[in-house]
Amino acid sequence: xxxxxxxxxxxxxxxxxxxxxxxxxxxxxxxxxxxxxxxxxxxxxxxxxxxxxxxxxxxxxxxxxxxxxxxxxxxxxxxxxxxxxxxxxxxxxxxxxxxxxxxxxxxxxxxxxxxxxxxxxxxxxxxxxxxxxxxxxxxxxxxxxxxxxxxxxxxxxxxxxxxxxxxxxxxxxxxxxxxxxxxxxxxxxxxxxxxxxxxxxxxxxxxxxxxxxxxxxxxxxxxxxxxxxxxxxxxxxxxxxxxxxxxxxxxxxxxxxxxxxxxxxxxxxxxxxxxxxxxxxxxxxxxxxxxxxxxxxxxxxxxxxxxxxxxxxxxxxxxxxxxxxxxxxxxxxxxxxxxxxxxxxxxx
Numbered sequence: 001x002x003x004x005x006x007x008x009x010x011x012x013x014x015x016x017x018x019x020x021x022x023x024x025x026x027x028x029x030x031x032x033x034x035x036x037x038x039x040x041x042x043x044x045x046x047x048x049x050x051x052x053x054x055x056x057x058x059x060x061x062x063x064x065x066x067x068x069x070x071x072x073x074x075x076x077x078x079x080x081x082x083x084x085x086x087x088x089x090x091x092x093x094x095x096x097x098x099x100x101x102x103x104x105x106x107x108x109x110x111x112x113x114x115x116x117x118x119x120x121x122x123x124x125x126x127x128x129x130x131x132x133x134x135x136x137x138x139x140x141x142x143x144x145x146x147x148x149x150x151x152x153x154x155x156x157x158x159x160x161x162x163x164x165x166x167x168x169x170x171x172x173x174x175x176x177x178x179x180x181x182x183x184x185x186x187x188x189x190x191x192x193x194x195x196x197x198x199x200x201x202x203x204x205x206x207x208x209x210x211x212x213x214x215x216x217x218x219x220x221x222x223x224x225x226x227x228x229x230x231x232x233x234x235x236x237x238x239x240x241x242x243x244x245x246x247x248x249x250x251x252x253x254x255x256x257x258x259x260x261x262x263x264x265x266x267x268x269x270x271x272x273x274x275x276x277x278x279x280x281x282x283x284x285x286x287x288x289x290x291x292x293x294x295x296x297x298x299x300x301x302x303x304x305x306x307x308x309x310x311x312x313x314x315x316x317x318x319x320x321x322x323x324x325x326x327x328x329x330x331x332x333x334x335x336x337x338x339x340x341x342x343x344x345x346x347x348x
Contacts, residue, residue: 002151005099009106010057026128028057034140035063041144053090084113091117100151108306122329133181133214146336160336164327165208170320179305182217186302206236223268234288234323240281294321
């Protein structure tokens with residue numbers, strides 16, 4: 001029998017960007033409503049078993065209490081510390097259990113933690129965070145339908161999903177961490193509040209995706225060269241002095257992949273947080289290719305992964321970034337449902 005896993009992050013959409021930007025708040029009751037619709041979609045296509053990671057707000061249990069639902073819900077037997085580590089351990093346990101598809105509620109950070117636990121389970125990520133690129137604003141009912149069909153093996157995975165790109169971080173040649181969307185180097189010395197919201201603190205960014213409709217650091221890259229999930233390319237850029245455009249700061253724009261700069265100002269208008277749309281000076285930028293190892297300048301900085309500062313490094317340590325296509329299969333809900341319709345899976 002097919003098994004679907006759910007990881008719901010009650011802390012998503014509740015970070016400092018509610019105070020310094022116009023980030024939305026997704027309250028727990030709305031997350032419960034989304035999960036109810038997810039469970040109804042799963043049940044409609046024949047899923048009878050769901051396992052979920054325990055969380056401090058009991059989101060999935062509250063959703064399952066709907067009397068119209070009959071599927072069985074099992075909570076993972078694991079200690080919870082209500083931290084990122086819970087999500088990593090939860091995803092790893094689900095992989096060991098043989099979960100066929102994983103549904104997540106959260107932002108880029110939640111999904112990065114899930115991918116750290118398992119990159120093999122197909123994922124249907126629902127956006128309830130802030131600066132989201134990996135998860136999308138998909139209706140819970142549709143997410144449940146698509147995840148259920150993928151879990152049952154009713155859809156060929158190679159047509160319903162795309163293997164995600166990752167950015168692997170190495171310190172002195174040893175693997176340290178990874179990101180799904182962006183790695184940012186910050187001038188800040190300490191992790192502090194974690195969330196990246198001030199572009200003035202950032203000096204270099206590496207991206208797996210740069211889509212014009214995204215928000216956050218990837219939206220800056222999208223103004224330079226659009227890159228989607230399917231392309232075997234990434235993009236990196238250096239941020240110039242973040243002063244008012246009228247101040248006349250000089251930024252150089254590189255031709256893609258040429259390694260040469262042009263002596264002309266390059267400013268881009270990009271939403272780096274909800275409601276925060278500065279003009280960002282770009283010193284230079286270049287394309288990245290799969291397997292290419294990029295060495296970073298040795299300096300004191302913090303490394304932010306998918307929008308959150310993760311760890312600090314010193315000038316004595318050598319940082320490297322490598323982009324690979326070895327992340328979790330990302331279910332494309334629209335494509336999956338279109339394929340299911342063409343195959344007659346919704347016809348009785």
